[in-house]
Amino acid sequence: MQNDIAPNSNEPRTALLQDRLNPSSSEEMFASFAHDIEAVRSEFAEKVGDKDARYIRKLIRIHRFLDWGGRLSMVLGFLHPLFWVVGVLSLATAKILDNMEIGHNIMHGQYDWMNDPNINSRTFEWDNMADANSWKRYHNHEHHTYTNIIGKDRDFGYGLLRMSDDTRWKRKNIWQFFTYLNLSFWFEWGVAYHELAGERIFVGKRKKASKLHITREQLKRAFFSKAGKQLFKDYLFFPLISGPMFLAVLLGNFIANILRNIWTSTIIFCGHFTEDVYTFKMSECENESRGRWFYRQILGSSNLEGSRWFYILTGHLSHQIEHHLFPDIPAHHYVAMAPKIRAICDRYHVPYNSDSFWKQYAGVLMRIIRYSFPTTRKTNSLAKLSQ
Amino acid sequence: MRTAYAKVKGLEKPIQSPSNISGRLWQKFSQSLTGNDRFSAYLEPVIQMLLPAWAANSYRAQVINRRIENEQAFTLVLRPSRYWPAFTAGQFVQITVEVDGALVSRVFSISSSPQMFQKEGLIELSIRIQEKGRITPWLASDLKIRQWIRLSAPSGVFSIENTIKSAAQKASLPLQKNSTQKDEDTNGSAQSRPLLFIAGGSGITPFRAMLHEYKETLQVTVIYSYRGAAQSLFLSELNQLKTNFPNIKIHLLDSSRQPRMNASRLLELAPEVFGSAILLCGPPAFMQHTVKEILSLGVSKDRILQESFSSTPINAISSHYASVALNGRSDLSQDNFLAPTDERQIHFLLSQKTMSINSNNNDPLLNLAESIGLKPVHGCRAGVCHQCICKKRQGRVLNMRTQQYSDTGPEDIQLCISVPVDNVALDL
Numbered sequence: 043m044q045n046d047i048a049p050n051s052n053e054p055r056t057a058l059l060q061d062r063l064n065p066s067s068s069e070e071m072f073a074s075f076a077h078d079i080e081a082v083r084s085e086f087a088e089k090v091g092d093k094d095a096r097y098i099r100k101l102i103r104i105h106r107f108l109d110w111g112g113r114l115s116m117v118l119g120f121l122h123p124l125f126w127v128v129g130v131l132s133l134a135t136a137k138i139l140d141n142m143e144i145g146h147n148i149m150h151g152q153y154d155w156m157n158d159p160n161i162n163s164r165t166f167e168w169d170n171m172a173d174a175n176s177w178k179r180y181h182n183h184e185h186h187t188y189t190n191i192i193g194k195d196r197d198f199g200y201g202l203l204r205m206s207d208d209t210r211w212k213r214k215n216i217w218q219f220f221t222y223l224n225l226s227f228w229f230e231w232g233v234a235y236h237e238l239a240g241e242r243i244f245v246g247k248r249k250k251a252s253k254l255h256i257t258r259e260q261l262k263r264a265f266f267s268k269a270g271k272q273l274f275k276d277y278l279f280f281p282l283i284s285g286p287m288f289l290a291v292l293l294g295n296f297i298a299n300i301l302r303n304i305w306t307s308t309i310i311f312c313g314h315f316t317e318d319v320y321t322f323k324m325s326e327c328e329n330e331s332r333g334r335w336f337y338r339q340i341l342g343s344s345n346l347e348g349s350r351w352f353y354i355l356t357g358h359l360s361h362q363i364e365h366h367l368f369p370d371i372p373a374h375h376y377v378a379m380a381p382k383i384r385a386i387c388d389r390y391h392v393p394y395n396s397d398s399f400w401k402q403y404a405g406v407l408m409r410i411i412r413y414s415f416p417t418t419r420k421t422n423s424l425a426k427l428s429q
Numbered sequence: 430m431r432t433a434y435a436k437v438k439g440l441e442k443p444i445q446s447p448s449n450i451s452g453r454l455w456q457k458f459s460q461s462l463t464g465n466d467r468f469s470a471y472l473e474p475v476i477q478m479l480l481p482a483w484a485a486n487s488y489r490a491q492v493i494n495r496r497i498e499n500e501q502a503f504t505l506v507l508r509p510s511r512y513w514p515a516f517t518a519g520q521f522v523q524i525t526v527e528v529d530g531a532l533v534s535r536v537f538s539i540s541s542s543p544q545m546f547q548k549e550g551l552i553e554l555s556i557r558i559q560e561k562g563r564i565t566p567w568l569a570s571d572l573k574i575r576q577w578i579r580l581s582a583p584s585g586v587f588s589i590e591n592t593i594k595s596a597a598q599k600a601s602l603p604l605q606k607n608s609t610q611k612d613e614d615t616n617g618s619a620q621s622r623p624l625l626f627i628a629g630g631s632g633i634t635p636f637r638a639m640l641h642e643y644k645e646t647l648q649v650t651v652i653y654s655y656r657g658a659a660q661s662l663f664l665s666e667l668n669q670l671k672t673n674f675p676n677i678k679i680h681l682l683d684s685s686r687q688p689r690m691n692a693s694r695l696l697e698l699a700p701e702v703f704g705s706a707i708l709l710c711g712p713p714a715f716m717q718h719t720v721k722e723i724l725s726l727g728v729s730k731d732r733i734l735q736e737s738f739s740s741t742p743i744n745a746i747s748s749h750y751a752s753v754a755l756n757g758r759s760d761l762s763q764d765n766f767l768a769p770t771d772e773r774q775i776h777f778l779l780s781q782k783t784m785s786i787n788s789n790n791n792d793p794l795l796n797l798a799e800s801i802g803l804k805p806v807h808g809c810r811a812g813v814c815h816q817c818i819c820k821k822r823q824g825r826v827l828n829m830r831t832q833q834y835s836d837t838g839p840e841d842i843q844l845c846i847s848v849p850v851d852n853v854a855l856d857l
Contacts, residue, residue, distance in 0.1 A: 095527070106472065151843075159470075159486060163818060167464035182809075182813065182815055183809050187808075271461035
């Protein structure tokens with residue numbers, strides 16, 4: 043009980059937090075909290091319509107121009123190297139848009155209501171090593187349902203990094219900062235492998251026939267098929283048709299992929315691994331009410347503040363809190379939802395973790411470094427605060 | 430007014446993997462480069478900048494005119510784009526429009542003749558406004574003239590040609606031998622075997638196409654039953670046909686003024702009923718009733734070709750009849766055409782299973798499917814993970830999470846939080 047809340051929290055003793063330590067007390071408060079959050083949802087769900095359809099189509103068009111424009115410009119690098127540089131940046135931006143604002147959000151079902159066969163969580167495939175179906179299976183289900191529950195949400199540290207005292211310190215954690223840099227660099231591979239490995243375990247452990255809707259073989263095939271297609275595109279087809287520019291295009295595509303990897307990894311780490319993010323235990327989330335679920339989503343996420351273009355490039359994962367509350371509302375609404383959610387949080391004294399990108403990112407790096415070393419739970423757990 | 434139901438093929442260009450090797454390779458190539466099965470799908474939003482409503486899996490058409498038929502009905506005049514395939518009188522199309530950002534599809538019989546399409550390049554769809562419908566009122570007031578909409582290829586086997594063919598095959602009549610002479614088959618055979626058209630309500634639309642196409646040659650009796658003039662279509666036009674073409678006999682029955690049609694009335698209006706090929710189109714209650722009356726006369730059911738307007742898949746009502754097109758009524762109306770309300774049928778089309786549930790059963794579709802041994806892909810069971818998304822072909826569901834009712838037409842739904850409120854057909 044005392045270790046319910048992850049360490050490194052200097053949060054004040056708040057109504058709901060205290061309630062966590064005394065869970066029997068105010069289910070009503072959680073109910074009214076949930077009610078207020080739901081009210082924001084319905085307010086914005088009603089606005090979803092024509093504008094959103096135009097928005098996502100516009101972004102898709104921008105993506106198409108950046109994607110093919112970038113690839114073309116790279117080939118023109120033989121005229122002037124600047125073309126090549128512009129091409130690489132353009133392709134990297136296209137990949138970022140595709141993975142974040144377009145792909146991630148479409149695959150969350152945010153645009154399923156459009157009933158468009160190509161803008162649809164069932165059929166969308168993104169420009170990323172991870173097979174869309176495998177990613178959906180893992181990310182949408184496990185990560186979004188069990189956010190920051192240690193042992194359930196494998197995204198917490200990705201099984202590579204020690205991000206809280208809930209995980210026992212091992213010697214390999216000493217160099218986990220470099221592990222992190224490595225992961226960032228190869229992030230798309232990390233994600234692809236992560237979903238696959240997890241499903242292997244998932245399938246391996248489960249024996250109930252009802253859960254076995256996909257076999258290991260199918261998973262492996264999906265992984266290799268998707269990776270094969272991506273490699274063919276970026277490292278064979280486009281370099282080959284560029285003739286003498288083969289190496290330049292190959293290198294350009296590689297750099298574009300890496301730039302995208304670093305960007306997405308950084309943004310995602312800022313969403314869940316900042317200094318003040320909380321973790322949870324399986325035991326305290328059983329039979330969780332809607333209010334407690336919202337509450338956990340808020341405590342387990344952190345927001346970034348920036349400009350509009352920054353928000354779009356993060357796929358509005360800058361608003362990780364709102365995204366975790368409303369994963370299927372078109373993400374560009376999160377910006378307007380944020381102040382309302384924040385006001386509700388203030389009313390219920392729930393910490394709302396939002397800061398500038400650089401501050402949050404510094405927090406992430408601090409956290410990675412801090413947990414490189416053995417720390418103990420006693421040092422800074424909330425239990426101490428409540429005494 | 431109908432919605433495509435189930436295996437009405439040809440409405441969308443197939444998304445399934447192509448069967449030949451080069452097709453499959455091309456698909457793989459497109460997947461590698463674009464993540465889409467087809468390059469055209471990848472480029473769709475860009476192409477739409479030049480060609481509004483262009484879609485990789487559909488044709489398109491421009492709205493040329495909207496003609497008021499009466500207070501409750503109107504006719505859309507459309508000009509399909511080039512390459513739109515030819516149709517036969519009696520077929521239907523699916524139109525798809527974007528209403529507040531969402532694509533909504535409806536199926537309508539083409540009410541104009543193939544001849545008119547050949548001459549003017551235009552087709553007409555005659556549509557009755559469903560008061561509580563989502564789409565028909567929109568089509569009546571918000572659809573703009575000159576606007577482009579998506580249009581499917583024509584589909585369906587409800588036609589004079591098919592009546593003759595199927596009647597000939599089933600009854601092994603000598604007509605079969607005429608099959609080498611196709612034109613004769615249509616006109617010649619139609620004359621040798623009289624036709625009986627029985628229409629209810631807006632079920633007159635496919636017959637209008639047939640009458641205009643073959644008005645000079647067809648030996649036909651038309652019985653048109655409707656409830657009050659406001660619920661009817663083309664009354665003056667039918668009267669005109671009647672006076673101009675002695676080969677066309679038309680009986681108009683206003684069921685709000687006179688009793689429902691029965692066997693003896695039928696015999697009185699169309700004494701040739703025993704020798705005729707019978708085409709039947711209307712709401713399900715009307716069709717069920719009429720079929721029963723016709724059969725009570727001792728007419729062979731092989732002689733009846735029907736097209737239904739239904740929220741209940743027609744094969745569920747009368748699978749043993751020569752039912753040909755599986756169509757459905759789309760917008761709900763206050764008519765009593767709907768299936769009995771104390772029972773709902775869930776059709777799992779891909780696994781070819783059907784189940785009946787009580788209307789006070791509030792189990793979501795995922796649980797229902799599992800209860801009869803199906804194993805749909807699913808995840809969180811709470812509407813979060815979107816793994817259990819499934820294409821619903823027909824019927825309304827209530828989304829437990831948003832407490833919103835779905836449209837009646839085809840769309841994707843989350844099985845784990847969708848509770849059926851109509852008879853529902855799923856691609857599962």
